[in-house]
Amino acid sequence: MTQPPDARAADTGVIHDIGYRGYTGPRLGRAHATRSLFVQSLRAAYGLGRSGRSKVLPMLLLGVVTVPAVIYVAVAVYMKRDELPVEYAGYLSDLGLVVSIFLASQAPVLLSRDLRHHTVPLYFSRPITRADYVRAKFAAMACAQLLLMAVPLLVLYTGALLAGMDFGHNTGQFLDGLAAAVLYALVPTSVALVIAAATPRRGFGVAAIMGYLVVSSTVAAVVVDMRGPSPGGSDAAQWTALISPNGLVESLVNEVFDLGSGFDRRHAPGAFGAAVFALVAVAMVAGSYRLLLRRYSRV
Amino acid sequence: MNPTVARLTLRGLLGRRRGALLLVAPALLLIVSAIAGRSNGDAHGLTVKILGQLDLGTLTPILGLVIGTGVIATEIDDGSIVYLLAKPLPRWKIVTTKLAVAIGTTWVFAAVPTLLAGLLLYGTRDGVALGYTVAVLVAGAAYSALFLLLGVVTRHAVVAGLAYALVWESLIGNFVQGARTLSVQQWGRAVAEAVAGDAAVGADVSLGAAVPLLLVVTVGASVLASVKLAGLTLAAEE
Numbered sequence: 001m002t003q004p005p006d007a008r009a010a011d012t013g014v015i016h017d018i019g020y021r022g023y024t025g026p027r028l029g030r031a032h033a034t035r036s037l038f039v040q041s042l043r044a045a046y047g048l049g050r051s052g053r054s055k056v057l058p059m060l061l062l063g064v065v066t067v068p069a070v071i072y073v074a075v076a077v078y079m080k081r082d083e084l085p086v087e088y089a090g091y092l093s094d095l096g097l098v099v100s101i102f103l104a105s106q107a108p109v110l111l112s113r114d115l116r117h118h119t120v121p122l123y124f125s126r127p128i129t130r131a132d133y134v135r136a137k138f139a140a141m142a143c144a145q146l147l148l149m150a151v152p153l154l155v156l157y158t159g160a161l162l163a164g165m166d167f168g169h170n171t172g173q174f175l176d177g178l179a180a181a182v183l184y185a186l187v188p189t190s191v192a193l194v195i196a197a198a199t200p201r202r203g204f205g206v207a208a209i210m211g212y213l214v215v216s217s218t219v220a221a222v223v224v225d226m227r228g229p230s231p232g233g234s235d236a237a238q239w240t241a242l243i244s245p246n247g248l249v250e251s252l253v254n255e256v257f258d259l260g261s262g263f264d265r266r267h268a269p270g271a272f273g274a275a276v277f278a279l280v281a282v283a284m285v286a287g288s289y290r291l292l293l294r295r296y297s298r299v
Numbered sequence: 300m301n302p303t304v305a306r307l308t309l310r311g312l313l314g315r316r317r318g319a320l321l322l323v324a325p326a327l328l329l330i331v332s333a334i335a336g337r338s339n340g341d342a343h344g345l346t347v348k349i350l351g352q353l354d355l356g357t358l359t360p361i362l363g364l365v366i367g368t369g370v371i372a373t374e375i376d377d378g379s380i381v382y383l384l385a386k387p388l389p390r391w392k393i394v395t396t397k398l399a400v401a402i403g404t405t406w407v408f409a410a411v412p413t414l415l416a417g418l419l420l421y422g423t424r425d426g427v428a429l430g431y432t433v434a435v436l437v438a439g440a441a442y443s444a445l446f447l448l449l450g451v452v453t454r455h456a457v458v459a460g461l462a463y464a465l466v467w468e469s470l471i472g473n474f475v476q477g478a479r480t481l482s483v484q485q486w487g488r489a490v491a492e493a494v495a496g497d498a499a500v501g502a503d504v505s506l507g508a509a510v511p512l513l514l515v516v517t518v519g520a521s522v523l524a525s526v527k528l529a530g531l532t533l534a535a536e537e
Binding site for chain 1: 320324327331348349352353356365369373376377454458461462465466470
């Protein structure tokens with residue numbers, strides 16, 4: 001029969017030694033923790049280490065961006081052409097929508113879930129600092145994006161080389177494409193992460209990121225058309241690409257590497273334009289990074 | 300319709316700062332229209348670009364998506380739907396109420412600005428403003444029903460909806476003629492063409508095909524959403 005606590009004899013309590021010990025092994029420290037968070041986030045972006053259902057979407061999108069590259073290579077080999085039917089950087093801007101969907105769907109996976117389940121304070125109770133957290137997440141999302149774009153480029157490149165196409169030309173183009181991929185992986189991603197960090201709701205984050213990316217590029221496209229499709233005189237309208245992260249990168253890459261053709265070619269207007277576009281791109285990334293740091297300084 | 304459910308849904312949708320965020324899309328449309336209305340170019344081509352591509356093609360699906368999933372998917376996501384489902388209220392009534400709120404909100408945030416933008420850009424000539432407003436009304440209602448269903452069926456409702464609206468309707472629809480038959484946007488255009496005349500809005504789908512498809516999708520989505528909601532299991536966060 002249990003008695004109320006104050007009725008029990010005071011001297012029956014015993015402290016048992018059940019063998020708890022302090023941790024005496026090596027401590028891996030802050031840098032290792034940051035690196036682990038980076039690796040875990042990068043894997044999470046592709047659904048690795050998570051449930052099977054969350055692998056479906058990223059893997060599907062990875063397939064969607066890669067399959068056309070395989071088809072292009074197959075067509076070029078079959079038709080015995082001495083050049084790929086597409087430019088490496090142009091391929092990325094053609095599939096920009098799919099890459100944006102990947103970004104919009106996975107950026108909230110990395111950031112919103114931590115906010116929603118209040119795991120962010122748990123991270124910060126460890127040696128990891130707020131800046132480390134932002135750095136790891138930012139790097140993870142950028143790397144995930146870069147990986148998504150590097151895979152089809154590699155398919156195109158190896159396909160072109162195996163088919164015996166010109167090595168120098170393809171290598172140059174491939175490097176241009178990789179530079180474009182790095183820019184695509186930095187500029188739109190930084191903006192998307194700021195949006196994702198602002199909302200703990202995943203669905204809303206996805207819609208907001210996609211809404212911003214798509215609406216800004218549609219507005220830019222409409223304004224370009226508004227000025228009429230005259231090939232020479234449409235330079236002024238090209239400035240509107242500044243509002244759209246994807247358009248900004250596409251225009252900048254086309255101008256700097258002298259790519260693209262046709263009258264609907266997006267390009268930064270002239271050398272001065274290219275400098276301004278580059279500056280805006282840097283400002284976008286740096287500004288977004290600062291905003292992220294500020295966002296997490298008061299979680 | 301259940302007024303309490305409607306009130307709570309509306310508050311979940313527009314409460315706090317969310318209503319202001321939704322206002323960004325119509326405000327953007329009106330600003331672009333106001334700027335474009337003062338430029339002296341091909342006014343008709345410009346109006347078709349802005350109302351067709353920007354408004355009907357991009358803003359309306361995105362608004363429909365945010366609102367359609369916002370009325371129910373967010374509640375399923377954070378689990379608070381159980382408090383609603385525990386009430387002695389038929390599930391189909393919950394679905395119809397939420398659908399009505401979604402359609403009403405989409406109309407306020409998408410169709411009214413479309414009418415204003417059309418009047419700013421092209422006045423009342425040819426019934427262009429009226430035509431696109433009708434198209435947005437019809438498409439907005441169908442999008443709301445479709446995306447509400449997606450919100451009940453899958454946890455990736457927003458991504459699936461975006462894939463449909465942007466990849467299927469815009470990207471594939473641009474290249475494959477047949478894909479336009481299964482496009483909410485084209486059905487909306489078909490109805491608008493019948494109301495305002497084909498000088499105002501062009502459609503690739505005939506009215507005879509569009510109206511049954513619209514009815515099937517809207518009613519079918521609501522029925523399916525009710526059935527799915529009746530047997531809803533709350534999945535754990537992945």
